[in-house]
Amino acid sequence: MQKTPSLCGIRDDSSFPMLIRQIRDGLLHQIERQLVDSGVAINYSQHLVVKIIAKNGPQMPGDLARYLDHNAGAMTRLLDQLEDKGYVERKPHAQDRRALTIELTPAGKELWRKMSQFIEHAQDLALRDLKATDRAKLFDLLKRVRDTLDETP
Amino acid sequence: MQKTPSLCGIRDDSSFPMLIRQIRDGLLHQIERQLVDSGVAINYSQHLVVKIIAKNGPQMPGDLARYLDHNAGAMTRLLDQLEDKGYVERKPHAQDRRALTIELTPAGKELWRKMSQFIEHAQDLALRDLKATDRAKLFDLLKRVRDTLDETP
C-alpha cells in the first residue's frame, strides 16, 4: 500500500501560486505546532500581533490590520482575545480620541521572550537547505515579486 | 495626508514568512478579482478544483483534498457547491464502492475554457518584472524550500 499517496493521479503542476500556497501552509503549520508544543495558547495571527508590538512598540489597531492585510473587524476580535488572555492592553490614543494604542502587558512581554526563541528558529527551518547566497537571492526575488503585486491595481 | 499609509510606524521586517504571506495574499486577491470581473461565480478554492480536474481528469474527493492541503469535510461541502452550480458531478467509483469520482459536466468544461485564459495570465502577472533566468531560479529555490518543509516532521 502506498504510504505516501501524495500525488494520486494528480500530476504536480508546480505553478507559482501553488508553490507559494504550499510553502505558506507549511510555515503556518510549523509555527502553530511550535506554539502548541511550548504551551502558548495563542494562534498564528495572534502571535504576529504580539511580535509586531514587541518589535515596534505600541500600535493602533487599524495599523496592525493594514500591515497584516487583515480586516479591521477581525482585528477588533483578535485584540479582544489577546486582552482576555492578559497579553495586551487597550489605552486611549494621545492625539486622536477615536483611536487606541495597543500595548503589551508585562505578561505579554514575558510571552514574547518565550516565543521569540523558537519563532526565529522556525523561520530558518524552511531555509536550512539553502546556502547563504541562495537565501539572499531568494529574498531579493521574493521582494521584487511582492513589490510587483503591490503595484498591480 | 499620506495616500499610502503602508507602514505606519511599523517597519517592514521582510522576514521569509512575511514575504510569502504577502505574496500569497496578493495572488489570491488578484485571481479572485479576475473571477468576479469575468462574472464567474466561484471562489479561489473552487476554481482550483475545476482546474485540477480539467487538467488531470476525474478525481476522488479525498485526493483533491490531500492535494490542496484541504480538510476532507471542507472538500465535501466545496463539491456540494460546485455540484449545485452544475459544474461538477459525483459518479460512483468503478473499483471502490466507498469512493466517488468527480467529473466536470459540460458546463464545467465550458467554465474552464473561459477561466483558463485569464488564470494563466494572472499567474504570470506577478512575475512580469523578472527575466526568464530569474524566474527559473526562483522556481528552483521555491521547490527546494517546499521539499524541505515537506520533510520537516
Add this chain to the structure above:
DNA sequence: AGTATGTAATTGCCTTGACAATCATTGTCT
C-alpha cells in the same frame, strides 16, 4: 462657525475551513 467628507473602532451577519464523530466499505491477518 458650520457643513461635509474621511477615518477609527466596533458590531452583526455570513462564508470558509478545521476537527471529531459516524457510517459504509475495503483490505489484512489468523
Add this chain to the structure above:
DNA sequence: AGACAATGATTGTCAAGGCAATTACATACT
C-alpha cells in the same frame, strides 16, 4: 470465513476572517 484495523465520504460544531452598517471623532472647505 471471521475479526479487526484502515480508508472514503459525510455531518455537526466551532473558530477565523470578510463585508456592511454604525458611532464617534477629526479634518477640510466655505
